[in-house]
Amino acid sequence: MLVLTRRIGESVLIGDDIEVTLLDIKGDSVRIGINAPRTTRIQRSEIVDAVSTENVAAVDAGADATAAILDALTQKRSAED
Structure with missing residues (x-):
């Protein structure tokens, strides 16, 4: 990492x-x-960093939601039989 000292009004290119x-x-x-x-x-x-963390959480939640839906459908089919 390059570390520079600048005063107000000074720039870095x-x-x-x-x-x-x-x-x-x-x-x-x-x-x-x-x-x-x-x-x-x-x-x-x-x-x-926050967006990346939220994206990972959304992917994890998506997998849990998919499993819950499949489980509910399986239970419904079992109840109908």
Whole structure:
């Protein structure tokens, strides 16, 4: 990991077309501005992690729901016989 020190208003260039500028510092928070092409996806890592966790939970819930439906259908058929 590259670690840099920047002052308010100073920037870091990433490649040829992405510029990250330090906008403000308040306490333990830092505001940054990112200038990048519209085709570049910019996401907060905690959001990506949360979505990934929810997707895994949804897949697990889907398997449980499928098993519950199959079990209910089996019980219904057994009751009809």
